[in-house]
Amino acid sequence: MTSLLAPGPSGSGSATPTPAASRNNPISLRIYKAIGTSFDDRSSREALEIASSFYSAKGKGRTDDDILPIRRTLKGQSAATARRNLKRDVEARMAGGAQRFLTAFGEVDDKLDVLREHMLDMQSRCDAVQAELDQANSGTKYLLERADGLRSQRASAQLRLSLVKLFLARFTLTPAEEAALTSRDHDVGPELFTALDRVETIRRDCQALLGGDESRMQAGLDIMAATGTQMEAGYTKLHRWLEFAFRQMTREAHLEVSPAMREGVKRLAARPTQLKDALGVLTSTRQSAILTAFLDALTRGGPNGLPRPIEIHAHDPTRYVGDMLAWVHQTTASEHELLESLFGVRAERMVGAERDTASTEASKRVGEALDRDLEGLGRPLKLRIEQTIKSQEGIIMTYRIVNLVQFYLVTMRKTIGPDALLVKTLQELYDYANAAFFETLQAQGRSLLRFLHPPDATLSPPLSLRDVCQVLREIITVYDTSLVDAAERETDFAKLLDAAVDPAVEMCERMADLRKASGTNGAWDKDVFLVNCLEYLEHTLEPYQFTAPRVQGLQLQIETHVESMTFEHHGKLLEQCGLATVMRAIHSRPPDTPLSRLPGATATELTAALTKFSSFLTSHDPLTSPRLALLTNPRSAEVIHRTALRRIAEAYAEVCDRVLDKKEGYEFAETLLRRGRDEVEVALGVQ
Known part of the structure; x- marks a missing residue:
């Protein structure tokens, strides 16, 4: 416890x-x-x-x-x-x-002992296996080395195979591409053009092979030969297809340029011979079709009769010729647009502007093809217009045809160039019509000079001159309403005026000479008649600006005759006014001799002359004179009369100077002169 x-x-x-x-x-x-x-x-x-x-x-x-x-x-x-x-x-x-x-x-x-024995047994077995492995390794060493060699050869072969595949893919065509180039079952289209591009690329890349060693050079030659055959087949197929397509272009309904056709023409540009053959087929087909269409338009009209046939208006020359030329111009424009679309030419221009027909190679081909397409129109067009010109008697109708042909000539020259055959045909027509017109005009001038007679008592322009001026007015009206540029027609119109006016002026001068030779007052009547005739011609030409050079020439002639009439009229007035004897004495007196001692200028004679002069001042008409009443132009009469009165005033002034000069020996000189200078100028109406 x-x-x-x-x-x-x-x-x-x-x-x-x-x-x-x-x-x-x-x-x-x-x-x-x-x-x-x-x-x-x-x-x-x-x-x-x-x-x-x-x-x-x-x-x-x-x-x-x-x-x-x-x-x-x-x-x-x-x-x-x-x-x-x-x-x-x-x-x-x-x-x-x-x-x-x-x-x-x-x-x-105990278990470990058993395990140890087992491990020893396993060790012995492993040693046996290792020995067998060593023996097997030594036996299979050759096979392993051989396998490694074969493995490396296989890798090399695979690399070469891939390179060959890449080479073939780059330098050969696929079956589809070959079929597009050679097979008839494949239509011409993007596949063919793609294959051609592929061939071009292969041949361009093949140039590098031709500069290497012998093996590479041989490969390059083989590839060039193969692709050359393929390319030739492709272009031959394209050429035949274009020829077939061009043969179908006979009517307006078939005039459609497809992208394949345009691309084909562009491709064949690299082969001028084949392109020329194809274009030859096209131009031949279109030339025949255009000519047929022109003849149908002349005789049959359009579909269902509309528009109506051109020849139904053959009674109207200007409409007949104008309809033919308008049809040709419209067809030319349509054909030009067709060819520009075919050759891929894009002309950026305003409507009605001048075409550039030679700026590029394609534009040149367009011009050449258009020239050949329209070549067939020249003969029937020229024949009908020449017949129309020959049948004309009236000068106005001939001149209208001349202007019509000139307008289309200038228009077509801008459209298809000055070297085109159709333009040359129109130029020949214009030259023919112009020659016919000038021949008619010259015949009219010769007829004016054939039957000459003195002018009538009124000294007015004769009826033949009035007819010439009426024709000239109509010609000027046609010229003024022409659509041709002024620069193109100015030279020809100057020749026309000369051909029309010169014979009329010559006729008037000859008639005036006949008047001068038949009467005592012939020189005065001649001047009056010529002034009336020349002023009538001037009045005909004056309203138009392009007649200014000729009007100036007529004015110079009129001024010459007016000056002659003024001089003569002044002399007559000088006699009437009493100053003629005094002026003769003044102009003819000897040197150092007083005027008062010369006959006709003494104080007594001077007093009588001045008395008569005073009476003249109170009785004369300062605006006109009966002697100038025959001038049809009141303005010319007024100019002549006033110029003569001004010279009378100048003569009285000279008399006053002499009388007042003490050296002239007049006594009481102031008493002799009853009127002053200013008073005389007022009385004469020249102040």
């Missing part, structure tokens, strides 16, 4: 302090120690639980491996027995556990 109550060395409780009287009493010490010890910590509880398990009943916590003996104790003495045998039981339990460990490790050792 005392041993169980004594504190163990591992007790975790703290002793309760004891009184000093019982410190030396062992029982008291044990009791106090037991009472003061605490077994609440975890380790103490686990120790007690393990100790209590030692002595639990069979089947209540004991196992078959438990080595503790089962002791028979009296009732109530089991706890004391357990306390006495606790240390021995613990040691026995520890010895049993150690024995069980030894038994287990013995079994493990």
